[in-house]
Amino acid sequence: MNIPLTLTLSEEQSALQSESRKFARTEILPIAAECDRDSTFPTEFFKKAHASGFMNLYQEVECGGTGLSLTDTCLVVEELASGCAGMATSVVANDLALSPLKFFATDEQKEKFIKPICESGAFASFCLSEPGAGSDAAGISTKAEKKGDYYILNGQKQWITNGGYASQYTVFATLDKSKKHAGICCFVVDADTEGVTAGPHEDKLGQRCSNTTPVQFDNVKIPVSNLIGKEGQGFAVAMKTLDASRPMTAIIATGIARAAYEHALRYATERKQFERPISSFQGIQFMLADMATDIHAARLLTLHSASLIDDGKQASVESSMAKRFSADVGMRITTDSVQIFGGYGYTKEYPVEKLMRDAKLMQIYEGTSQIQRVVIARELLKDIS
Ligand code: CAA
Numbered sequence: 001m002n003i004p005l006t007l008t009l010s011e012e013q014s015a016l017q018s019e020s021r022k023f024a025r026t027e028i029l030p031i032a033a034e035c036d037r038d039s040t041f042p043t044e045f046f047k048k049a050h051a052s053g054f055m056n057l058y059q060e061v062e063c064g065g066t067g068l069s070l071t072d073t074c075l076v077v078e079e080l081a082s083g084c085a086g087m088a089t090s091v092v093a094n095d096l097a098l099s100p101l102k103f104f105a106t107d108e109q110k111e112k113f114i115k116p117i118c119e120s121g122a123f124a125s126f127c128l129s130e131p132g133a134g135s136d137a138a139g140i141s142t143k144a145e146k147k148g149d150y151y152i153l154n155g156q157k158q159w160i161t162n163g164g165y166a167s168q169y170t171v172f173a174t175l176d177k178s179k180k181h182a183g184i185c186c187f188v189v190d191a192d193t194e195g196v197t198a199g200p201h202e203d204k205l206g207q208r209c210s211n212t213t214p215v216q217f218d219n220v221k222i223p224v225s226n227l228i229g230k231e232g233q234g235f236a237v238a239m240k241t242l243d244a245s246r247p248m249t250a251i252i253a254t255g256i257a258r259a260a261y262e263h264a265l266r267y268a269t270e271r272k273q274f275e276r277p278i279s280s281f282q283g284i285q286f287m288l289a290d291m292a293t294d295i296h297a298a299r300l301l302t303l304h305s306a307s308l309i310d311d312g313k314q315a316s317v318e319s320s321m322a323k324r325f326s327a328d329v330g331m332r333i334t335t336d337s338v339q340i341f342g343g344y345g346y347t348k349e350y351p352v353e354k355l356m357r358d359a360k361l362m363q364i365y366e367g368t369s370q371i372q373r374v375v376i377a378r379e380l381l382k383d384i385s
Contacts, residue, residue: 007303013075016068020079023052028083035086035209036354039201041165042087042209049091050121054080058095058244059102063110064118070244070306074251078299081255082262085358086207088255089365090123092248093161093210096366097124097170099241100186104229113188113226117168125166127157127215128238134159135371137172138181138235142217144173151187151227153195153220159365163213164198167191171217172234184234188226195220206357239316246319246366247306253323253330253362254298260337260355261291267350268340284340291333298326317379324372327362334359 009017027048035042049055057073059065068076073095081088094117101114117124133139142155153173160166169189176183189196199214229237265288268279278284305318334356338345345352363369 007300009075013072016072017075017079020054020076021082023049023054024079024083028080028087032084032087032209033348033351033354035084037208037348039203039208041090041201041211043165045087046090046123047121049087055091055121056094056098056118057091058248059098059114059118060110063102063114064116065098065114069310070247071303071310074247074302074306077248078251078255078258081252082259083255084209085252085256085355085361086210088252089207089249089361090162090210092245092252093126094124095248096161096241096245097126097166097168099244100126100170100228100237101188103240103244104186104233104237109188109225109228113168122167123162123165124168124170125160125162125215126241127160127163127169127171129157129159131156131158131214135368137238138184139177140172140174140184141177142171142173143177144175144185144187146175146224149224150221151185151224153187153189153217153222155217157215157217159202160198160213160215161365162211163215164201164211166198169196169215170228172238173217174234175231179232181235182232184238185231186228186234186237187222188228189217189220189222193220193222205360206354207361242366243314243316243319244309246323246372247302247309249362249366250298250302250305250319250322250326253326253359254295254302256355256359256362257291257295257298257326257330257333260334260352260359261288261295263350263352263355264288264291264337264340278340287336287340291336294329294333298322298329301325317376320367320372320375323367324369324376327359327369327372330359330362331356 053066056065057068061067098114145152171187171189174183195218197216202212268284269277271278302322305315305322308315337352
């Protein structure tokens with residue numbers, strides 16, 4: 001159900017939010033620091049998340065998903081991210097990989113490619129970025145060659161979330177690089193297909209428990225029935241998918257920011273300097289006031305963009321605004337939280353340094369903050385030029 005313009009949560013939405021918060025407190029928070037330290041992918045956690053309906057949130061019930069609207073998905077994801085952004089990222093990565101199919105696959109393809117993933121609790125990965133094509137998504141080099149009833153894929157994908165655990169990849173490849181975006185196609189590739197190799201897990205600054213790998217495709221032969229949408233439609237498939245997934249990443253940034261704010265608020269009332277809690281100083285109060293305001297604004301922007309998508313409206317600009325604003329807010333608030341904790345905040349004894357490291361990624365993946373500004377500015381200038 002969509003959030004109405006008043007943005008008052010319905011009883012069902014409040015219950016969903018409380019249930020997700022409880023799940024984050026009991027299943028995520030106790031293991032978050034250890035998984036971060038060791039860069040461990042928490043397989044058992046994901047099994048519990050799947051069993052409790054916290055995986056494949058945005059996928060249709062008929063396809064084995066939880067069947068939430070994008071708005072409700074965002075309510076859940078904020079709670080998961082407030083526990084650990086890396087786990088939230090790995091959770092929503094399945095929705096990112098399956099949404100091209102949700103939007104463009106035939107019923108037969110949905111049955112074949114979405115349902116088994118959702119029902120089994122397996123992972124799927126979205127493979128767009130490459131070593132030489134990040135922001136310039138239309139500049140991908142992974143090649144698709146049609147040979148009879150098959151396509152042969154060759155190329156390398158980079159920064160693939162859950163790449164080492166996925167049993168299925170949603171892969172974007174070009175039939176003809178000179179055609180730029182018009183040559184791109186979207187394919188489903190079974191991870192067990194000969195020639196598919198996931199590389200080693202990246203040793204990242206933050207979101208360390210989320211698995212990130214390169215994935216190599218060497219003469220990978222896939223049937224034509226694995227083409228999603230039409231030949232040359234792949235770029236639009238990717239962009240429409242990102243329109244819907246950017247609110248999910250925006251709300252991860254909000255979840256991180258909220259956790260940092262809550263830690264800072266508590267600490268500011270406990271920590272005494274000059275014989276009084278530091279929260280009694282206006283310098284700290286103003287930081288807390290700005291944090292609370294920015295979190296509220298980020299959440300509203302995100303839920304609004306999600307509700308537009310739920311209503312079937314074009315919301316590229318609103319999604320980009322939500323992602324840009326929330327990611328930048330996440331970075332600023334986590335940095336300020338470390339500042340309020342002072343020297344203690346800079347140590348691993350307290351959770352705020354992790355939040356600051358986790359927040360940085362939000363300004364980079366699913367389109368950098370600069371790319372979001374490109375999307376927004378192009379639309380602003382469209383009718384003028
Ligand atoms: N929906 C549908 N179609 C769209 C669209 C959208 N949102 N945006 C663009 N298109 C269409 C355009 O209408 C145009 O079509 P026509 O030729 O028919 O007119 C076509 O696509 C090309 O559009 P542009 O000219 O705007 O394309 P561009 O090359 O200039 O690129 C861009 C635009 C916004 C910069 C895009 O490349 C982009 O979003 N880059 C960032 C990529 C990104 O976010 N990558 C993240 C990878 S996933 C990840 O990080 C996840 C993870 O695992 C953690």
